[in-house]
Amino acid sequence: MVVAGAAARGPRSRVASFVDALVVELELRADALDARFGPPRRRPRLESVYLGGGTPSLLPADELERILTVVRTRYGLTARPEITLEANPGPDERGDPTALRRVGVTRLSLGAQSLDDTELRRLGRRHRRADVVDAMAGAREAGIPSLNLDLLYDIPDGRFGTWMATVDAALALAPDHLSLYALTLDDPDAEGLTGEGGDHLPTTAGARRWREAARPRQDEDRAAGQYHHAVVTLAAAGYRGYEISNWARPGHESRHNLAYWRRRPHEAVGPGAHAFDGLTRRWNAARLDGYVAALADDRLPPGGEAVTDAAAADAEAMILGLRLDTGIPLAAASAAPLQDHFVWALAMELVDVTPDDRIVLTTRGRLLSNELFARLI
Numbered sequence: 351m352v353v354a355g356a357a358a359r360g361p362r363s364r365v366a367s368f369v370d371a372l373v374v375e376l377e378l379r380a381d382a383l384d385a386r387f388g389p390p391r392r393r394p395r396l397e398s399v400y401l402g403g404g405t406p407s408l409l410p411a412d413e414l415e416r417i418l419t420v421v422r423t424r425y426g427l428t429a430r431p432e433i434t435l436e437a438n439p440g441p442d443e444r445g446d447p448t449a450l451r452r453v454g455v456t457r458l459s460l461g462a463q464s465l466d467d468t469e470l471r472r473l474g475r476r477h478r479r480a481d482v483v484d485a486m487a488g489a490r491e492a493g494i495p496s497l498n499l500d501l502l503y504d505i506p507d508g509r510f511g512t513w514m515a516t517v518d519a520a521l522a523l524a525p526d527h528l529s530l531y532a533l534t535l536d537d538p539d540a541e542g543l544t545g546e547g548g549d550h551l552p553t554t555a556g557a558r559r560w561r562e563a564a565r566p567r568q569d570e571d572r573a574a575g576q577y578h579h580a581v582v583t584l585a586a587a588g589y590r591g592y593e594i595s596n597w598a599r600p601g602h603e604s605r606h607n608l609a610y611w612r613r614r615p616h617e618a619v620g621p622g623a624h625a626f627d628g629l630t631r632r633w634n635a636a637r638l639d640g641y642v643a644a645l646a647d648d649r650l651p652p653g654g655e656a657v658t659d660a661a662a663a664d665a666e667a668m669i670l671g672l673r674l675d676t677g678i679p680l681a682a683a684s685a686a687p688l689q690d691h692f693v694w695a696l697a698m699e700l701v702d703v704t705p706d707d708r709i710v711l712t713t714r715g716r717l718l719s720n721e722l723f724a725r726l727i
Contacts, residue, residue: 368638369413371645373420375619378650380424383617390426396617398432398606402459403622407437407445415453425617432457432496432605439485440477447485447492457604458489459498459529465519466512469505474560479519486523496602498527503576505533506567513576514583521587526602530580531595532573535561546640547654549622549633574717581713594673594716611670613663621651630657669723672701677710691725 387393399421406414414435421427434457437444450458462482464470470478482499489497499520503513520528537558538550553561581591589597596607609616618625622636634641634653641651658666668688671678680703683692692709695701700715700722711719 364638364642365409365413367642369409369417371642371651372417372620374645374648375651376417376420376424378645378648379617379619380420383425390424393426395426395428396421396431397428398434398604398609399427400434400606401455402434402436403620404436405438405443406435407443407450409445411446411449411453414450414455418454434459434498434604434606436461437485438477439482441481441484443477444481444485444488447489447494451492451494455494457496457498457527458494459500459527460485460489462499462520463502464505464512465501465516469508469512469516472507473502473505483523486525496526498529498604499523499525500529500531502531502533503580504568504570504573506564508572508576510572510575510579514579517580517583521583527596527598527604528584528589529596530577532577533568535565535568537561544636546637547635547652549624549636549653551622551636577717578713581716590675592675594711594719608674611674613667613670629663630655665726669726672709672711672719672722675710677701677704677708680707680709683709688726691722694725695722 383393399418401414401417409417418433433454435445435450435455436459439460439462444460447458460482462477463473463475465479465482467478486497486499501516501520537553538544538548539553539558542548543550544552580597584591584597589599590603591597592603593607593611596604598604613626613628615628616626618632619634621634621638621641623634625632632653632655634651644651668678668682671682683689692701695715696703698714698718699712700718701709702712703709711722715722
Protein backbone atom coordinates (compact mmCIF):
# COMPACT_ATOMS: atom_id res chain seq x y z
CA MET A 351 0.00 0.00 0.00
CA VAL A 352 1.39 3.39 -1.02
CA VAL A 353 0.12 6.73 0.27
CA ALA A 354 1.79 9.78 -1.23
CA GLY A 355 1.52 13.53 -1.59
CA ALA A 356 -0.81 15.40 0.77
CA ALA A 357 -2.01 12.10 2.28
CA ALA A 358 1.51 11.45 3.57
CA ARG A 359 2.52 14.92 4.77
CA GLY A 360 1.04 18.19 5.99
CA PRO A 361 -2.39 19.05 7.44
CA ARG A 362 -4.20 16.44 5.33
CA SER A 363 -1.83 13.64 6.25
CA ARG A 364 -3.50 10.28 6.87
CA VAL A 365 -0.45 8.76 8.55
CA ALA A 366 -1.88 9.03 12.08
CA SER A 367 -5.20 7.38 11.18
CA PHE A 368 -3.37 4.68 9.25
CA VAL A 369 -1.11 3.83 12.21
CA ASP A 370 -4.08 3.83 14.58
CA ALA A 371 -5.83 1.33 12.29
CA LEU A 372 -2.69 -0.78 11.93
CA VAL A 373 -2.31 -1.06 15.70
CA VAL A 374 -5.95 -2.13 16.05
CA GLU A 375 -5.46 -4.82 13.40
CA LEU A 376 -2.31 -6.04 15.15
CA GLU A 377 -4.30 -6.40 18.36
CA LEU A 378 -7.24 -8.16 16.67
CA ARG A 379 -4.99 -10.61 14.84
CA ALA A 380 -3.10 -11.27 18.08
CA ASP A 381 -6.40 -11.96 19.86
CA ALA A 382 -7.18 -14.59 17.22
CA LEU A 383 -3.77 -16.21 17.65
CA ASP A 384 -4.18 -16.24 21.44
CA ALA A 385 -7.55 -17.95 21.10
CA ARG A 386 -6.14 -20.55 18.73
CA PHE A 387 -2.67 -21.24 20.14
CA GLY A 388 -2.47 -19.56 23.54
CA PRO A 389 -0.45 -16.48 24.61
CA PRO A 390 2.93 -15.61 23.03
CA ARG A 391 4.92 -17.47 25.67
CA ARG A 392 3.28 -20.72 24.52
CA ARG A 393 3.95 -20.36 20.80
CA PRO A 394 7.04 -19.73 18.64
CA ARG A 395 8.25 -16.15 18.69
CA LEU A 396 8.66 -14.13 15.52
CA GLU A 397 12.08 -14.35 13.91
CA SER A 398 11.53 -11.43 11.56
CA VAL A 399 9.42 -8.32 11.11
CA TYR A 400 9.16 -6.64 7.71
CA LEU A 401 7.94 -3.05 7.43
CA GLY A 402 7.36 -2.51 3.74
CA GLY A 403 4.98 -2.41 0.85
CA GLY A 404 5.42 1.33 0.45
CA THR A 405 7.66 3.82 2.21
CA PRO A 406 7.39 3.16 5.97
CA SER A 407 10.47 5.35 6.44
CA LEU A 408 8.02 8.27 6.17
CA LEU A 409 6.58 7.23 9.53
CA PRO A 410 7.92 9.18 12.52
CA ALA A 411 10.24 7.10 14.70
CA ASP A 412 7.80 7.22 17.62
CA GLU A 413 5.08 5.69 15.44
CA LEU A 414 7.44 2.93 14.31
CA GLU A 415 8.32 2.30 17.94
CA ARG A 416 4.62 2.13 18.81
CA ILE A 417 4.05 -0.52 16.13
CA LEU A 418 7.08 -2.58 17.16
CA THR A 419 6.08 -2.40 20.83
CA VAL A 420 2.73 -4.01 20.01
CA VAL A 421 4.53 -6.68 17.98
CA ARG A 422 6.92 -7.46 20.84
CA THR A 423 4.17 -7.52 23.45
CA ARG A 424 1.44 -9.40 21.58
CA TYR A 425 3.45 -11.67 19.27
CA GLY A 426 6.85 -12.03 20.91
CA LEU A 427 10.24 -11.74 19.20
CA THR A 428 13.28 -13.97 19.32
CA ALA A 429 16.41 -12.72 21.08
CA ARG A 430 17.96 -11.44 17.83
CA PRO A 431 15.14 -10.79 15.36
CA GLU A 432 15.59 -9.46 11.86
CA ILE A 433 13.64 -6.20 11.62
CA THR A 434 13.61 -4.84 8.06
CA LEU A 435 12.37 -1.45 6.92
CA GLU A 436 11.93 -0.38 3.30
CA ALA A 437 12.93 3.16 2.37
CA ASN A 438 13.35 5.34 -0.68
CA PRO A 439 16.85 6.88 -0.90
CA GLY A 440 15.70 10.50 -1.33
CA PRO A 441 16.64 12.85 1.54
CA ASP A 442 12.99 13.59 2.36
CA GLU A 443 11.94 9.93 2.28
CA ARG A 444 14.74 7.85 3.78
CA GLY A 445 13.99 8.71 7.41
CA ASP A 446 16.51 9.22 10.20
CA PRO A 447 18.76 6.13 10.23
CA THR A 448 19.92 6.81 13.80
CA ALA A 449 16.31 6.88 14.99
CA LEU A 450 15.54 3.75 12.96
CA ARG A 451 18.39 1.90 14.62
CA ARG A 452 17.24 3.13 18.03
CA VAL A 453 13.75 1.67 17.61
CA GLY A 454 15.19 -1.70 16.59
CA VAL A 455 15.64 -1.75 12.80
CA THR A 456 18.42 -4.22 11.94
CA ARG A 457 18.05 -4.26 8.16
CA LEU A 458 17.38 -1.36 5.78
CA SER A 459 16.20 -2.04 2.22
CA LEU A 460 16.73 0.92 -0.11
CA GLY A 461 14.73 1.12 -3.33
CA ALA A 462 17.58 2.39 -5.50
CA GLN A 463 16.15 0.80 -8.72
CA SER A 464 19.05 2.18 -10.78
CA LEU A 465 22.29 4.06 -10.22
CA ASP A 466 22.02 5.96 -13.48
CA ASP A 467 20.37 9.37 -13.27
CA THR A 468 18.94 9.20 -16.78
CA GLU A 469 17.24 5.88 -16.04
CA LEU A 470 15.93 7.18 -12.72
CA ARG A 471 14.31 10.13 -14.50
CA ARG A 472 12.85 7.76 -17.09
CA LEU A 473 11.34 5.69 -14.28
CA GLY A 474 9.85 8.79 -12.67
CA ARG A 475 11.94 8.41 -9.51
CA ARG A 476 12.60 11.53 -7.45
CA HIS A 477 15.98 10.43 -6.09
CA ARG A 478 19.32 10.38 -7.90
CA ARG A 479 22.47 8.27 -7.65
CA ALA A 480 24.05 10.69 -5.16
CA ASP A 481 21.06 10.17 -2.85
CA VAL A 482 21.64 6.41 -2.83
CA VAL A 483 25.29 6.97 -1.93
CA ASP A 484 24.31 9.34 0.89
CA ALA A 485 21.59 7.01 2.19
CA MET A 486 24.00 4.06 2.33
CA ALA A 487 26.64 6.12 4.10
CA GLY A 488 24.12 7.42 6.64
CA ALA A 489 22.81 3.95 7.38
CA ARG A 490 26.34 2.60 7.88
CA GLU A 491 27.21 5.49 10.17
CA ALA A 492 24.04 4.85 12.20
CA GLY A 493 25.15 1.25 12.75
CA ILE A 494 22.33 -0.54 10.90
CA PRO A 495 23.82 -4.03 10.61
CA SER A 496 22.51 -5.13 7.21
CA LEU A 497 21.82 -3.06 4.09
CA ASN A 498 20.00 -4.12 0.93
CA LEU A 499 19.76 -2.41 -2.44
CA ASP A 500 16.86 -3.08 -4.83
CA LEU A 501 17.77 -2.77 -8.52
CA LEU A 502 15.69 -3.13 -11.68
CA TYR A 503 16.76 -4.61 -15.00
CA ASP A 504 14.89 -4.71 -18.32
CA ILE A 505 14.20 -1.01 -17.97
CA PRO A 506 12.62 0.30 -21.22
CA ASP A 507 15.28 1.48 -23.67
CA GLY A 508 17.91 0.39 -21.18
CA ARG A 509 21.47 -0.12 -22.38
CA PHE A 510 23.57 -3.11 -21.43
CA GLY A 511 26.51 -0.85 -20.60
CA THR A 512 24.33 1.19 -18.26
CA TRP A 513 23.32 -1.99 -16.42
CA MET A 514 26.96 -3.05 -16.10
CA ALA A 515 27.82 0.37 -14.66
CA THR A 516 24.89 0.16 -12.21
CA VAL A 517 26.02 -3.25 -10.93
CA ASP A 518 29.59 -1.97 -10.52
CA ALA A 519 28.38 1.17 -8.74
CA ALA A 520 26.19 -0.92 -6.43
CA LEU A 521 29.12 -3.18 -5.52
CA ALA A 522 31.24 -0.10 -4.80
CA LEU A 523 28.71 0.77 -2.07
CA ALA A 524 29.33 -2.65 -0.46
CA PRO A 525 25.73 -3.62 0.31
CA ASP A 526 25.21 -6.76 2.36
CA HIS A 527 22.34 -7.88 0.14
CA LEU A 528 21.08 -7.16 -3.38
CA SER A 529 17.63 -7.79 -4.81
CA LEU A 530 17.44 -7.67 -8.62
CA TYR A 531 14.04 -7.68 -10.30
CA ALA A 532 12.98 -7.53 -13.92
CA LEU A 533 10.68 -4.52 -14.32
CA THR A 534 7.14 -5.87 -14.70
CA LEU A 535 4.51 -3.76 -16.43
CA ASP A 536 1.49 -5.94 -15.77
CA ASP A 537 -2.08 -4.68 -15.56
CA PRO A 538 -3.69 -5.41 -12.16
CA ASP A 539 -6.99 -3.93 -13.34
CA ALA A 540 -7.22 -6.42 -16.22
CA GLU A 541 -6.30 -9.25 -13.86
CA GLY A 542 -9.21 -8.38 -11.57
CA LEU A 543 -7.03 -7.47 -8.59
CA THR A 544 -8.29 -3.93 -7.98
CA GLY A 545 -11.95 -4.35 -7.00
CA GLU A 546 -13.34 -3.50 -3.57
CA GLY A 547 -11.79 -6.61 -2.08
CA GLY A 548 -8.70 -6.62 -4.32
CA ASP A 549 -5.17 -6.49 -2.95
CA HIS A 550 -3.99 -3.91 -5.54
CA LEU A 551 -4.96 -0.27 -5.98
CA PRO A 552 -6.40 0.77 -9.36
CA THR A 553 -3.83 1.95 -11.89
CA THR A 554 -3.97 5.68 -12.54
CA ALA A 555 -4.56 6.89 -16.10
CA GLY A 556 -1.07 8.38 -16.25
CA ALA A 557 0.57 5.19 -15.03
CA ARG A 558 -1.42 3.14 -17.52
CA ARG A 559 -0.31 5.36 -20.42
CA TRP A 560 3.32 5.15 -19.29
CA ARG A 561 3.19 1.35 -19.05
CA GLU A 562 1.56 0.95 -22.45
CA ALA A 563 4.23 3.13 -24.03
CA ALA A 564 7.10 1.47 -22.13
CA ARG A 565 6.18 -2.19 -22.63
CA PRO A 566 7.25 -2.39 -26.31
CA ARG A 567 10.62 -0.88 -25.37
CA GLN A 568 11.54 -3.82 -23.14
CA ASP A 569 13.56 -6.68 -24.58
CA GLU A 570 13.69 -10.30 -23.32
CA ASP A 571 17.12 -11.01 -24.78
CA ARG A 572 18.59 -7.86 -23.25
CA ALA A 573 17.01 -8.78 -19.92
CA ALA A 574 18.53 -12.26 -20.09
CA GLY A 575 21.94 -10.79 -20.79
CA GLN A 576 21.62 -8.35 -17.91
CA TYR A 577 20.61 -11.11 -15.51
CA HIS A 578 23.45 -13.38 -16.62
CA HIS A 579 25.95 -10.56 -16.20
CA ALA A 580 24.72 -9.97 -12.66
CA VAL A 581 24.97 -13.69 -11.80
CA VAL A 582 28.62 -13.84 -12.88
CA THR A 583 29.64 -10.48 -11.44
CA LEU A 584 28.00 -10.92 -8.04
CA ALA A 585 29.38 -14.44 -7.62
CA ALA A 586 32.89 -13.15 -8.36
CA ALA A 587 32.36 -10.45 -5.71
CA GLY A 588 31.46 -13.03 -3.06
CA TYR A 589 27.67 -12.79 -3.10
CA ARG A 590 25.59 -15.96 -2.92
CA GLY A 591 22.58 -16.05 -5.24
CA TYR A 592 20.47 -17.87 -2.69
CA GLU A 593 17.20 -17.18 -4.53
CA ILE A 594 16.31 -16.29 -8.12
CA SER A 595 16.19 -12.55 -7.39
CA ASN A 596 18.31 -12.27 -4.23
CA TRP A 597 22.05 -12.25 -3.51
CA ALA A 598 23.73 -11.88 -0.13
CA ARG A 599 27.03 -11.89 1.65
CA PRO A 600 27.34 -14.87 4.01
CA GLY A 601 25.04 -14.39 7.00
CA HIS A 602 22.98 -11.63 5.39
CA GLU A 603 20.38 -13.75 3.60
CA SER A 604 16.96 -12.27 4.36
CA ARG A 605 15.22 -14.45 6.93
CA HIS A 606 11.94 -12.90 5.91
CA ASN A 607 12.41 -13.77 2.23
CA LEU A 608 13.39 -17.32 3.15
CA ALA A 609 10.23 -17.75 5.20
CA TYR A 610 8.18 -17.13 2.05
CA TRP A 611 10.19 -19.51 -0.13
CA ARG A 612 10.01 -22.23 2.54
CA ARG A 613 6.23 -21.83 2.92
CA ARG A 614 6.49 -20.95 6.58
CA PRO A 615 3.44 -19.39 8.28
CA HIS A 616 3.51 -15.62 8.55
CA GLU A 617 1.15 -12.98 9.86
CA ALA A 618 0.55 -9.78 7.90
CA VAL A 619 -1.34 -6.55 8.56
CA GLY A 620 -2.07 -3.40 6.59
CA PRO A 621 -3.82 -2.61 3.29
CA GLY A 622 -2.96 -5.18 0.63
CA ALA A 623 -1.12 -7.43 3.12
CA HIS A 624 -0.97 -11.21 2.59
CA ALA A 625 -0.79 -13.77 5.43
CA PHE A 626 -0.37 -17.56 5.44
CA ASP A 627 -1.00 -20.08 8.23
CA GLY A 628 0.32 -23.14 6.42
CA LEU A 629 -3.00 -23.96 4.78
CA THR A 630 -4.98 -20.77 4.13
CA ARG A 631 -3.75 -17.63 2.40
CA ARG A 632 -5.48 -14.46 3.56
CA TRP A 633 -5.27 -10.97 2.15
CA ASN A 634 -6.51 -7.50 3.04
CA ALA A 635 -8.11 -5.24 0.46
CA ALA A 636 -5.74 -2.49 -0.67
CA ARG A 637 -8.04 0.52 -0.34
CA LEU A 638 -7.11 2.70 2.62
CA ASP A 639 -10.59 4.16 3.20
CA GLY A 640 -12.21 0.76 3.75
CA TYR A 641 -9.28 -0.39 5.87
CA VAL A 642 -9.37 2.57 8.25
CA ALA A 643 -13.19 2.61 8.46
CA ALA A 644 -13.43 -1.05 9.45
CA LEU A 645 -10.75 -0.88 12.12
CA ALA A 646 -12.17 2.36 13.55
CA ASP A 647 -15.14 0.14 14.50
CA ASP A 648 -12.85 -2.64 15.83
CA ARG A 649 -13.71 -4.82 12.83
CA LEU A 650 -11.18 -6.71 10.72
CA PRO A 651 -10.64 -5.06 7.34
CA PRO A 652 -12.22 -6.32 4.09
CA GLY A 653 -10.29 -8.84 2.04
CA GLY A 654 -10.43 -12.51 1.16
CA GLU A 655 -8.89 -15.91 1.67
CA ALA A 656 -8.16 -19.11 -0.23
CA VAL A 657 -7.48 -22.61 1.07
CA THR A 658 -4.69 -24.53 -0.65
CA ASP A 659 -5.53 -28.18 -1.35
CA ALA A 660 -2.90 -30.91 -0.93
CA ALA A 661 -1.99 -31.16 -4.62
CA ALA A 662 -1.62 -27.41 -4.99
CA ALA A 663 0.42 -27.23 -1.79
CA ASP A 664 2.83 -29.88 -3.07
CA ALA A 665 3.27 -28.07 -6.38
CA GLU A 666 3.74 -24.76 -4.62
CA ALA A 667 6.38 -26.22 -2.27
CA MET A 668 8.25 -27.64 -5.28
CA ILE A 669 8.15 -24.37 -7.21
CA LEU A 670 9.19 -22.26 -4.22
CA GLY A 671 11.94 -24.73 -3.35
CA LEU A 672 13.34 -24.52 -6.87
CA ARG A 673 13.60 -20.74 -6.52
CA LEU A 674 16.29 -21.35 -3.89
CA ASP A 675 19.84 -22.35 -4.72
CA THR A 676 19.42 -25.38 -2.43
CA GLY A 677 16.69 -26.73 -4.71
CA ILE A 678 14.55 -29.77 -3.91
CA PRO A 679 15.31 -33.46 -3.23
CA LEU A 680 15.71 -35.60 -6.33
CA ALA A 681 13.18 -38.02 -4.85
CA ALA A 682 10.50 -35.32 -5.12
CA ALA A 683 10.61 -35.65 -8.91
CA SER A 684 10.41 -39.43 -9.08
CA ALA A 685 6.64 -39.80 -9.49
CA ALA A 686 4.83 -39.39 -12.80
CA PRO A 687 4.03 -36.98 -14.37
CA LEU A 688 6.62 -34.91 -12.51
CA GLN A 689 9.39 -37.19 -13.69
CA ASP A 690 8.59 -36.38 -17.32
CA HIS A 691 8.70 -32.65 -16.59
CA PHE A 692 12.10 -32.89 -14.95
CA VAL A 693 13.50 -35.11 -17.70
CA TRP A 694 12.42 -32.38 -20.13
CA ALA A 695 14.02 -29.73 -17.90
CA LEU A 696 17.29 -31.67 -17.77
CA ALA A 697 17.31 -32.03 -21.55
CA MET A 698 16.70 -28.28 -21.88
CA GLU A 699 19.51 -27.57 -19.37
CA LEU A 700 17.09 -25.77 -17.06
CA VAL A 701 18.01 -27.91 -14.06
CA ASP A 702 20.96 -29.87 -12.78
CA VAL A 703 21.37 -32.61 -10.18
CA THR A 704 23.91 -31.96 -7.40
CA PRO A 705 26.24 -34.63 -5.95
CA ASP A 706 23.95 -34.81 -2.88
CA ASP A 707 20.94 -35.62 -5.08
CA ARG A 708 19.15 -32.31 -5.19
CA ILE A 709 17.56 -30.68 -8.23
CA VAL A 710 18.62 -27.07 -8.72
CA LEU A 711 17.94 -24.52 -11.43
CA THR A 712 20.80 -23.59 -13.72
CA THR A 713 21.27 -19.93 -14.66
CA ARG A 714 19.39 -20.71 -17.88
CA GLY A 715 16.72 -22.38 -15.74
CA ARG A 716 16.36 -19.30 -13.60
CA LEU A 717 15.83 -17.20 -16.71
CA LEU A 718 13.23 -19.63 -18.07
CA SER A 719 11.83 -20.78 -14.73
CA ASN A 720 8.26 -19.78 -15.58
CA GLU A 721 8.21 -22.37 -18.37
CA LEU A 722 9.07 -25.15 -15.94
CA PHE A 723 6.83 -23.84 -13.17
CA ALA A 724 3.86 -23.72 -15.55
CA ARG A 725 4.32 -27.42 -16.23
CA LEU A 726 4.47 -28.23 -12.51
CA ILE A 727 1.21 -26.51 -11.56
